[in-house]
Amino acid sequence: MRLTRLLTVSALLTVSTALAQTKTVIGVSIPAADHGWTAGVVYHANEAKKAVEKMYPGAQVIVKTAKDANEQANQIQDMVTVNKINTLVILPQESAPLTAPVAAVKRQGVYTVVVDRGLTNAAAQDAYVAGDNKGFGKVSAQFLGKQLGGKGNVVVLRGIPTVVDNQRVDAFEAAMKAGYPGVRILDKKFGNWNRDDAFKVMQDYLTRFPKIDAVWAADDDMAVGVLKAIQQAGRKDIRVVLGGAGMKEMIKKVMDGSDKLITADVTYPPSMIADAIMLAAKNRTAGKALPKSTIIPSVLVTKGNASKFYFPNSPF
Template sequence: MKKRILTLLLAGTMLLSMVGCASGETKEKQEGKTDKIKIGYDIYYLGNSWSVQQYQEFKWNVENNYKDQVDVTYVESDNDITKQISNIEDLIAQDVDVIITTPCDTTALNSTLQEAMDEGIKVILLAATIEGDSYDSLITVDEKEFGAAGAEWLAEQLGGKGKIVMLEGISGYSTSMLRQEGAMSVFEKYPDIEILADEDAAWDYATAKTVMADLLATYPEIDGVWSQGGAMTLGAIEAFQAAGRDLVPMTGEDNNGYLKACVDNEMEGIAVAKPTWLTRVAIDTAIALMNGEEVKKDNIYPVEKFSGLKEMEESYYPELSDDVWCGTELPEDVLKEVFK
């Protein structure tokens, strides 16, 4: 396993060890049950490759590592908060034991999650949070640190001055707002860095390529690109190339295509990781909660970040699709099948 991914796995193991073990019988034994834990898993979105890999990693873990412990009911919300609310209500009606969801909005889902908790259902937030406390456990990374890490690296690359553009994720998600907040906390320290534009590109390759093409047509001078990540940075690189413009320092995530492009073009970049193996931690947390164990409410993992061509070359999968995310525990043959 690659060195960088091993570091992430060790971080996951260390944080999971913080889950306290309670004495006594499991909930199932206390109630005289031997049934599997019933999990309702909300597939919040399948519109970008990271969310696809998150879902596939969850499903693979269920089928290969937890099939004797859990039964899962899947619902799909299509990045639609109204549909997500309806899906969570359906899971409540089905009397699942645990709901695992990635909130599409920071406030709109709160009352529905509280309804689930009032019914005795455990609620786990995976990879995104809410403004409130209507959940039992949150599994994510430090999103402010994610945004700040890329911003600090970019500011250093530019010597503290220059004209940049910003590519954001999807409005309404805590992930997008927190990453932007982290970045702005850094850029505010550099008055000679001018932000020419700040555009949403949905963490998506095609959207970012189009948005960046428009920005390049509008601004004859762009010295750097701060990207929240996803597949956006690869789209931005290709837009620069299509426009015949020299590549500039760009931040990104541990997207395989971005890492490949940095290595192939000898381009300076930084990759910050939000691993899809967080799904495995969510399942472990669900089991711990149902076993009556004391579980930490907010599990905020530190982000892994790496830059430099050597580190990037050691971390990406040269034989796999650009859509693969390197912070994963999925076997390479599974990744190859998922992203044919």
């Protein structure tokens, strides 16, 4: 009888240990809220944490923000050793510096889900969730080319050096060349998805180029800096400024028609981090793999559909 009881206790302890080992612990590593879009990412990540832990009582979600790539690399290793995560959802600060650290975490047995800014080596990740960056660039080029009637001078403000930025810009240039060969791209510089940096880049463009017909600022925060530079310079030659990502202030301008330079926007929602966290929770709690790639389409926002994309309570 005593032996049977001891065996039963031993069996229960074994089951309890196995359950503890298989508990889904999701580490979420994202950039700090250093501009509007990343503020939206932080907001949606924390909302997803609350939703997941309510929906899946056995799951735990740990959200951490990092100010740069070095801090993020240290952070994800700490989450493995200290927090014992078995799933990582990461939106990298930059592609190249985070590729090796994410690959190292994956080799330790952590299931890795990369969001938005793809790594330079796809083998470092188990799954990828992102907006349609190629579509973002293509839709932007098609809109501007049509607005200019197929002729004119365009300046481009890029984001930061990432796979995401390369995909957007390459698609933009390819679509413009194929559909509107009469449109000339005067220059393209990094504005770092930051309104202050974009302001300085646009000031440089305004100084160097006496005739600019349109500006593609591949992010709404940068578009804010562009508009400020144009206003201060008093330039009247620029006919259209196109940003992107769906900042509520820009969507409101499109809805109201309150700024003649802002007549459209292109979606790239920060809520994709929540989509990734929810997908990870749903699949990993069931012991399943995520789809290798999940792409969220980019949509052109105009006055006709802008109300569908306006979220006044969002930080972005």
